[in-house]
Amino acid sequence: MEKASHTKPDADTEPAIAASVEKFDVLVTAEEAYPAFERAFLTARSEIIASFRVIDLATRLRSPEARKIGTTWMDLLIHTLDRGVAVRLVTSDFDPVAAPELHQVAWRTLRQIAAVRELTRNPSLINFTLALHDARTGTLPRLILYPIVRHKMNQLARTWTEMSEAERQRFRIETPRLQKICFEDSNGRLCFPWRPVDLYPATHHQKMAVFDRETLYIGGLDLNERRYDTKRHRRAAERTWHDIQAIATGPVAQAAQAHLESFLDSVAGRAAPPSAAPGFLRTLSRRRRGMPLRLAPKTVLREIETQHIEAVARARHLIYLETQFLRHLPLARALERRARACPGLRLIVVLPAAPEDAAFDSNQGLDLRYGEYQQVRCLTQLQRAFGSDRFLVASPVQPRGTESDGRDALEDAPLIYVHSKVSIFDDFGAILSSANLNGRSMRWDTEAGLYLDQPAHVEELRRRVMGHWLPPQSGAAYLDPQSAFGHWRRLVESNSALPPCQRQGFLVRYDSDAARDIATPVPGMPEEVV
Incomplete structure (x- = not known):
């Protein structure tokens, strides 16, 4: 596995900024x-x-x-x-x-x-x-991926035929990079020449x-x-969207x-990123030059991933993960190791009932199926490591019924789409960021977040984030790292057995069956793609 450096190797590192969170x-x-x-x-x-x-x-x-x-x-x-x-x-x-x-x-x-x-x-x-x-x-991945790219081009061409002339004119203006790789033929059809294109x-x-x-x-x-x-x-x-x-x-x-002033230069390889600063976490990558065989960018910083794995190794009672995706196998392995080393550790995960495009757009493209495969694999690994008495996966739904039998519903209720990215480790640390728990956010995309290590800040984040899903009458035991798991498990099991209008709070059992039905491995494809 390639090691990620914190600076560009051939550039001087800027002086460290002593950072911490106050208010x-x-x-x-x-x-x-x-x-x-x-x-x-x-x-x-x-x-x-x-x-x-x-x-x-x-x-x-x-x-x-x-x-x-x-x-x-x-x-x-x-x-x-x-x-x-x-x-x-x-x-x-x-x-x-x-x-x-x-x-x-x-x-x-x-x-x-x-x-x-x-x-x-x-x-x-x-x-x-x-x-x-x-x-x-690189050149070789562009050639290998061209059939998938061609399929997307054909989809765009079909969408074009359904547009009015006003919609086409707006589309022309608002997609300048696309206009460079396609043309309109004499019949007004959108055409893409048969040649590989740059992929980002x-x-x-x-x-x-x-x-x-x-x-x-x-x-x-x-x-x-x-x-x-x-x-x-x-x-x-x-129309639901839960975020923090x-x-x-x-x-x-x-x-x-300092990060905002420099990240574009860092990603372009023109300058080193500022040195690591306490309380502030980043993911940065940059282009690999002269490497035609590689699909992935070069990871420059993966502070968010590193802080997660270090905090997992310290946790003793409760880890709480609230995330849009849980697909990063290195994190799942770190959790597995800690579960076996610390029998008293418990894990609560809050996920959306389905990815956004699966729930609302009925998408079953290869990228979605590969993402579901990765998440099912991680959850299966965690279930084996922790066991059902120490591992809980829940999803929020609305306190009303629905007749939908699609992935926009769970346990007979409309889902609440979760987009938040919060991780809480006992009472010693927490991470709030833009990063999902997938390889893309941990190693490829530009991400930023906070690491909180002051007990008052961790407690406030836990109270607001975990407490949001709970019924108003929930006591302090629902938030205490040493007692919360049992209360949450009983609440989720009770809600899952009740009709929507009788539930307390928002949480029911996460159901992975629909994801398992479409989960598809893609040999040779980097896990970070999704």
């Missing part, structure tokens, strides 16, 4: 996070630097303070610039073949920023970068902002209407600032 506030769902984010913009004095995977400036403002100056984030951004606050924003661009919808969303944001520049009194204060990760696949295996997945070099907003939540949900989760399953964000102050904000 710490947990934000549960966008109902809490979006107003807090808006207030941070309103109170910024001189500068804001941010990086998100997705930002839509048409997102509605939620806080009373922000609604006094407008209705959307475009209004808030213009207001911020007009006050003389400099804003530097990076959003992700995407592989135009593998993720054409996200590529289109990214360039729509670019058009929104162009409108902001036209409307603000201080256009020079906005610095916007639409960033495609620098990594590319990694992306910038972090979601964070720093205000005046003092205050950090960080976690798993991007900014658009799809990601808005309330803590009650009483809406159609496809936080606001932190202290030297950790300076470490985050």
Whole structure:
């Protein structure tokens, strides 16, 4: 296995930043996070630097303070610039073949920023970068993967035939990278020449902002209407979105600032990343040059993975993992080793009942099936290591019934889609980040997060994150690392046996049967792909 270095080998390392978390506030769902984010913009004095995977400036403002100056984030951004606050924003661009919808969303944001520049009194204060990760696949993987790529091209061509002329015109404008590899024939059909194209295996997945070099907003939540949900989760399953964000102050904000100022250069191989800083965690990778046989980028930093494995090795009573995906085999193996070494250790995992595209888009593509294979493999390994008396996997559902028999429902109730990324280890440590527990987040994509080691911060995160799923009458024993597991297991088993309207809290048993039915290994494919 290749070792990941913390710096570029041929570059000097920058001086370390002594970082720690001081003030710490947990934000549960966008109902809490979006107003807090808006207030941070309103109170910024001189500068804001941010990086998100997705930002839509048409997102509605939620806080009373922000609604006094407008209705959307475009209004808030213009207001911020007009006050003389400099804003530097990076959003992700995407592989135009593998993720054409996200590529289109990214360039729509670019058009929104162009409108902001036209409307603000201080256009020079906005610095916007639409960033495609620098990594590319080698020549041989492009040839091997070409049948899969060709299938996606054919899907795009079919989608094109169903578009109106107005939709086609917008699609042309908002997919410039795609337009470079296709053309319209004389009959108006979208055609792709028979030749391999560049593939971009990694992306910038972090979601964070720093205000005046003092205050950090960080976690798993991007900014658009799809990601808005309330803590009650009483809406159609496809509109639910559970996420965790936080606001932190202290030297950790300076470490985050240094990361945001440098990560594009680090990924491009132009500079070394800043040295590791206590409390701040990253994943970074960069392009492999002169290596035509390799699909994967070169991992530069994997601090989030390392901190997880180190914390697992210290845990004695309870590990709590709340994540969109649990697919990273090295983490599963670390948990397995600790389960055998520490018989008193218990593990609670909270997962969405199904991946988003399986639940709401009925996708059964190879990428989904390979991802399900990896998750089933990890869960099976953990079940064998811990046993049913020490291992619990739960999924949240709404307290109402549904007639759906698809993957958007579980135990006769609409699912609540989990996108949060939180890991809690006894009472000594916790990780809150943008990173899923899969190889992509641990080793390929650009990710950022916090490691909390102050007991008060760990306790607050556990109270807000774990407590969110519990019924109001739950006592302290449901959150105590030494007693929580038994209470959670009884609650989940009871809820799973009751009709939706009689359940307490949100949790029922996770059911892996649907995932097992479609799980497909792909020999030779890197695990980090999904």
